[in-house]
Amino acid sequence: EYQEPSVYEERYLKLISALGKGNFGSVELCRYDPLDDNTGELVAVKKLQHNTAEHVRDFQRESLILRSLHNDYIVRYKGICYSVGRRNFQLVMEYLPNKSLREYLPINRDRLDSNHLLLYASQVCKGMQYLGSQRYVHRDLASRNILVENVNHVKIGDFGLTKILPQDKEYYVVKLRGESPIFWHAPESLSDSIYSCASDVWSFGVLLYELYTYSERSCSPPAEYLRMMGSHNSQQAVCCLVELLREGKRLSAPPCCPLKVHKLMLSCWSHLSSERPSFRELELQINQFRDIH
Numbered sequence: 528e529y530q531e532p533s534v535y536e537e538r539y540l541k542l543i544s545a546l547g548k549g550n551f552g553s554v555e556l557c558r559y560d561p562l563d564d565n566t567g568e569l570v571a572v573k574k575l576q577h578n579t580a581e582h583v584r585d586f587q588r589e590s591l592i593l594r595s596l597h598n599d600y601i602v603r604y605k606g607i608c609y610s611v612g613r614r615n616f617q618l619v620m621e622y623l624p625n626k627s628l629r630e631y632l633p634i635n636r637d638r639l640d641s642n643h644l645l646l647y648a649s650q651v652c653k654g655m656q657y658l659g660s661q662r663y664v665h666r667d668l669a670s671r672n673i674l675v676e677n678v679n680h681v682k683i684g685d686f687g688l689t690k691i692l693p694q695d696k697e698y699y700v701v702k703l704r705g706e707s708p709i710f711w712h713a714p715e716s717l718s719d720s721i722y723s724c725a726s727d728v729w730s731f732g733v734l735l736y737e738l739y740t741y742s743e744r745s746c747s748p749p750a751e752y753l754r755m756m757g758s759h760n761s762q763q764a765v766c767c768l769v770e771l772l773r774e775g776k777r778l779s780a781p782p783c784c785p786l787k788v789h790k791l792m793l794s795c796w797s798h799l800s801s802e803r804p805s806f807r808e809l810e811l812q813i814n815q816f817r818d819i820h
């Protein structure tokens with residue numbers, strides 16, 4: 528059921544706690560309590576840290592994208608809060624009671640079997656199919672950007688790096704890449720800043736790896752790739768990673784990861800973007816792996 532976005536008055540937003548820091552903003556847990564009796568609803572409020580002109584423009588772009596997304600597997604945008612005086616504004620999002628998947632997996636690993644991990648993977652595929660149908664490229668798919676509604680429901684939660692594909696092209700060339708997380712990026716994104724649904728599929732493969740390692744830091748993508756790369760300083764890291772990927776080196780199967788799931792990850796990590804599966808094909812494959820019958 529479609530819910531009209533609303534305007535929130537800053538004076539009724541009561542800060543409860545900080546949830547985390549994103550690309551250029553922070554998110555706080557607040558209670559919107561106009562009756563001032565603590566019966567108001569809990570919301571997640573995204574705000575800019577430093578309102579430089581560029582950050583404000585990116586924030587406005589992110590809010591336009593968030594407003595346009597309506598899907599069960601994408602965090603819901605609830606409305607906007609204009610800060611009195613300052614030309615800044617805050618985005619009011621639905622609050623998901625659990626942390627991101629990156630925090631949730633290690634804490635709950637004993638009760639999450641392969642079936643649960645595949646359920647989360649198929650839900651992210653559904654969200655990504657919807658995103659692709661709106662001609663959006665996410666560019667930052669990772670367990671830290673997936674939120675947990677409950678043990679049977681996750682949602683894609685951050686769109687800070689999302690770009691809209693132009694009408695005439697199926698890929699997006701990013702001018703300045705910023706400090707985006709290189710170990711989730713496809714080779715063509717690392718070497719030529721080219722992003723597409725196929726590069727999102729590469730990142731999804733890394734997310735699948737994170738699921739099966741339960742986001743354990745000791746075997747995280749950065750930890751594993753840095754082990755493969757030997758010690759390099761950060762600017763050489765990209766070239767070294769591009770070379771290592773060109774040679775066909777890939778993350779190895781996490782312990783107790785079914786062979787067929789690792790093969791699915793490897794298909795997402797095809798060097799040629801055209802050889803990677805679509806999110807539709809991934810969802811079908813993943814559903815076959817799940818014993819839901």
Ligand SMILES: C[C@H](Nc1nc(-c2c[nH]c3ncc(Cl)cc23)ncc1F)C(=O)NCC(F)(F)F
Pocket residue numbers: 546547548549552553554571602620621622623624625626627671672673674683684685
């Ligand atoms: C910077 C913020 N970081 C965090 N947010 C939350 C969170 C819990 N519950 C939430 N409900 C709605 C929102 Cl928008 C965030 C949270 N938990 C831990 C965090 F580190 C964030 O937005 N992260 C991206 C994504 F949301 F996808 F995880």
